[in-house]
Amino acid sequence: MTEARADRHVVIVGASLAGTRAAEGLRNLGHTGRITLIGSENELPYDRPPLSKDLLTSDWSDEAVESFRLATKASLDGADIELKLGVAANDLDTTERVVILADGTTVGYDVLIIATGASARPSPWRPGKGVYQLRTLEDSRAIATRLKLGGPVVVVGGGFIGTEIAAAAVGFGCEVTVVDPVAEPMARIVGPEIARSLVELHHRHGAQTRFGVGVADIQGQDGELTVILDDGSRIATSTAVVGIGSIPSTGWLASSGLTLDNGVVTDGFLRAVGADDVYAIGDVARWPHPGRGVQVRAEHWTNASDQARYVATAITQGADVPYDSTDYVWSHQYDWKVHTIGWRHPEGSSTIVGDLAGSGKTAVIHSDAKGDVCGAVTVNWVRGLNLARRLLATGESTKTIVEKLGRLA
Ligand SMILES: Cc1cc2nc3c(=O)[nH]c(=O)nc-3n(C[C@H](O)[C@H](O)[C@H](O)COP(=O)(O)OP(=O)(O)OC[C@H]3O[C@@H](n4cnc5c(N)ncnc54)[C@H](O)[C@@H]3O)c2cc1C
CATH class of the missing domain: 3.50.50.60 (FAD/NAD(P)-binding domain)
Structure with a gap:
């Protein structure tokens, strides 16, 4: 106590x-x-x-x-x-x-x-003006002002914040490329199944992705930048937004x-x-x-x-029990609302409920290496999220959660 x-x-x-x-x-x-x-x-x-x-x-x-x-x-x-x-x-x-x-x-x-x-983890590439980062109200205001001008945008970092910025830039009619050295950057948070679907979602909206290749440098000046990738390729852009963690x-x-x-x-x-x-x-x-x-x-x-x-x-x-976390995160990109609870075990497995290729309700249930359920991700399915959250809290088995979600779908 x-x-x-x-x-x-x-x-x-x-x-x-x-x-x-x-x-x-x-x-x-x-x-x-x-x-x-x-x-x-x-x-x-x-x-x-x-x-x-x-x-x-x-x-x-x-x-x-x-x-x-x-x-x-x-x-x-x-x-x-x-x-x-x-x-x-x-x-x-x-x-x-x-x-x-x-x-x-x-x-x-x-x-x-x-x-x-x-x-925000500072950008290692500093060509002067024209490289933006997002953590504060002022940052967001500056990026919003910039996106309204249109023109190509390179987002460095394919995590939630980077891809949300990419979706916003697409909405302003910008030509968008998201670059990340990791092959499936969102997989760490949502698992590979939903990560792949999110990438497809971005492609459907016209954004391009260069995953699995890092940025070597950003050169030029505000409005006329060149993003040079590790494989030697170059992307000309007006704006670069660097979202590489915090x-x-x-x-x-x-x-x-x-x-x-x-x-x-x-x-x-x-x-x-x-x-x-x-x-x-x-x-x-x-x-x-x-x-x-x-x-x-x-x-x-x-x-x-x-x-x-x-x-x-x-x-x-006073407190007599240690802090425990609900591990709840969300992201909105285009018309997708992604919610995660719990976590994904690196050596665990995942079960999909619903049709990830469609735009409707989908859930992925994560189990740990022993097969015990440890997390869930839902897409556009708040009722599924609430049910999964309740069942996770009461320690139901993966099989039961999948069956009950299947009946709700
Ligand atoms: C763009 C963006 C989008 C996000 N979207 C989501 C989301 O969709 N879902 C989600 O779950 N989470 C999201 N997050 C994360 C979420 O906002 C953070 O988890 C949350 O803000 C953490 O709150 P905090 O008070 O711990 O820290 P912060 O919000 O970072 O606040 C810390 C404050 O302390 C101040 N400070 C720092 N150093 C000092 C000092 N030495 N003296 C005095 N003050 C100091 C800072 O200026 C700041 O105001 C997002 C974050 C960002 C930046």
Whole structure:
């Protein structure tokens, strides 16, 4: 059981999904002490999934942006959450229990929640202007403005964010090529069956893919770029968007004494290893996943939100069971809505329910090496997703899940 006291000063560094949900969760659960929320972006907290979906595929407007805010100034004031925006934390002294900010001021804490998330892995190719990356509202605004100009677009990185940007670019009439050194880049998340269908979906909409070959360089200048591939081939393009993953925002913790290893390493209760009363949540946290039996760093909305709720509860009421994850992720591309729950075991097997070639409801059920079900992916089938999620939670066999989904289809 972790210690609980609702009157301590909780400082949260990182004012995005995990940080904001933790602050609100603390108040909702009866926390009476001070709550300070510190964020480096000079923006009220906003949601990131729409940055590569709704906001990128439609016309940008201030109203659209406001509808994706996670909180308003009034709601945070109403919950008595002290907000410090536009100032980064630069350092952490866990002995004195102070966070040192970039403006030279310090903020003392009783309990610290680290929620600094991740940033886009920087592009190794920098021909000056014309290469875009996507992590923030400003990035999304810049890409949207650029896509509206039309012209060829090369997306480097065939993961969810890269392919969502590709779908948005196709929607603006751009000639799109997605490049990735991995032969089936989306297979890691959704398995090879749906990964292949997603590639076909992109081809049907006119996007091209160059998978299994990496980028050697990007040369030229804004509007007149050349993407040079490892096999020597060259793609002329106006715009390049590089989406090659993210890196956890832990630079400010370098001298903190916390254990940092591809994120802030925590125990099963999300307590940072290396200091008392410090938690890490969301994209920055690397925690022991009970199901997988390894430390993982998830970069998914639901995990960040769930971890925020878990830690708010742990701080106000205590926690007697370690954090467990629902492992839920989604992606929207063209008219496909892909949802995944659980995970895919590299030595496991998969069973398809439905017709992947059609555009209708489909599910793929993943089993681990022992044959026990460990995850599912659905396409355009929310009822199938909900059923699979329920059956996974109650530990049904692969055979039962496949039969029940088959009856629902
Ligand atoms: C374009 C895009 C699309 C996505 N789509 C999906 C999706 O469809 N489904 C899904 O499940 N997930 C999606 N995600 C992932 C999801 O948005 C993240 O998992 C989620 O935002 C994590 O929240 P977080 O609060 O942990 O981190 P972040 O959202 O990264 O926020 C961290 C915040 O901390 C701030 N910060 C960093 N360092 C400091 C510092 N030193 N001091 C103060 N503040 C600091 C950052 O500026 C940032 O505001 C998407 C992400 C992106 C970028």
